[in-house]
Amino acid sequence: MDYQFILTEVHDRAGLIRLNRPKQLNALNGTLIEELAAAAEAFDADPAVGAVVLTGDERAFAAGADIREMAEASAVEMLLNDRIGKWERFRKVRKPMIAAVSGFCLGGGNELAMACDMIVASETARFGQPEINLGVIPGAGGTQRLTRAVGKALAMEMILNARMLTAEEALRAGLINRVVPAEQYLGEALKLANELAARAPLAIRLAKEAVNNAFETSLTDGLADERRSFYFLFSTDDQKEGMKAFTEKRKAEWRGR
Ligand code: DAK
Numbered sequence: 001m002d003y004q005f006i007l008t009e010v011h012d013r014a015g016l017i018r019l020n021r022p023k024q025l026n027a028l029n030g031t032l033i034e035e036l037a038a039a040a041e042a043f044d045a046d047p048a049v050g051a052v053v054l055t056g057d058e059r060a061f062a063a064g065a066d067i068r069e070m071a072e073a074s075a076v077e078m079l080l081n082d083r084i085g086k087w088e089r090f091r092k093v094r095k096p097m098i099a100a101v102s103g104f105c106l107g108g109g110n111e112l113a114m115a116c117d118m119i120v121a122s123e124t125a126r127f128g129q130p131e132i133n134l135g136v137i138p139g140a141g142g143t144q145r146l147t148r149a150v151g152k153a154l155a156m157e158m159i160l161n162a163r164m165l166t167a168e169e170a171l172r173a174g175l176i177n178r179v180v181p182a183e184q185y186l187g188e189a190l191k192l193a194n195e196l197a198a199r200a201p202l203a204i205r206l207a208k209e210a211v212n213n214a215f216e217t218s219l220t221d222g223l224a225d226e227r228r229s230f231y232f233l234f235s236t237d238d239q240k241e242g243m244k245a246f247t248e249k250r251k252a253e254w255r256g257r
Pocket of ligand 1: 023024025027028063064065066067068082086104106107108109111130131133134138139140
């Protein structure tokens with residue numbers, strides 16, 4: 001499939017989506033978001049792919065939504081077009097998604113990274129929600145996901161005062177999973193994605209759902225859902241195979257059945 005603003009590749013069992021507007025620091029315009037959602041959905045439906053990596057380039061993961069595209073928009077136009085709201089479609093992707101971040105990861109870019117399941121960063125990465133400098137606030141989950149990830153104190157500073165975090169600070173704050181040298185961030189993310197892709201697919205899918213559910217529901221309901229998924233997995237071939245392989249001291253062969 002030919003896209004205008006993204007590139008897609010497959011590395012072993014990892015699907016890779018590269019944002020490709022380097023001159024605009026991968027600013028997210030409506031077409032790019034549409035393409036991104038379509039590519040993520042295509043990988044989600046592709047049995048040859050077990051996990052997806054989303055990346056930009058060395059200078060920027062993404063410097064946010066395209067300010068030029070939004071600058072003159074009216075409230076009604078923003079509401080009706082919902083140009084960048086399309087990434088709600090990401091939330092429906094069932095396979096694990098990893099953001100591989102180098103350079104600027106700002107505004108909608110940071111919201112996009114946070115909509116992924118894990119974040120691997122280059123030591124050059126910078127995370128921020130600078131929308132306040134434009135006279136607005138985050139509009140795609142920044143106030144909610146960032147606060148859940150790093151807590152109120154730091155989220156207030158980042159969102160109200162445009163404080164940017166270095167990769168090390170983001171790691172300490174719990175926003176990201178790991179920091180690696182600049183030349184390794186993409187390789188590390190692809191390695192992680194392939195590790196996930198080699199695991200039991202049904203358990204991976206339900207595990208992702210259950211962890212995300214922790215942010216949506218009460219503890220009692222979350223525990224009940226988790227238990228139901230746990231019991232359900234005992235109806236799968238993979239559970240039988242996984243436990244048999246353990247007792248036979250061999251590697252399990254997952255079938256996703
Ligand atoms: N939009 C459009 N163009 C951008 C851009 C952006 N967000 N960020 C950078 N660019 C462009 C610059 O205009 C410049 O283009 P030319 O002038 O060369 O044509 C080129 O990329 C290189 O940028 P700079 O020359 O500025 O590079 P520097 O290294 O000097 O500075 C910077 C890098 C990242 C510090 C700076 O570019 C910057 O401050 N960028 C803006 C960052 C920002 O404010 N991001 C937040 C945008 S607002 C919603 C969903 C999401 C959102 C809203 C609603 N809904 C679902 C309703 C999200 C909103 C946002 O993200």
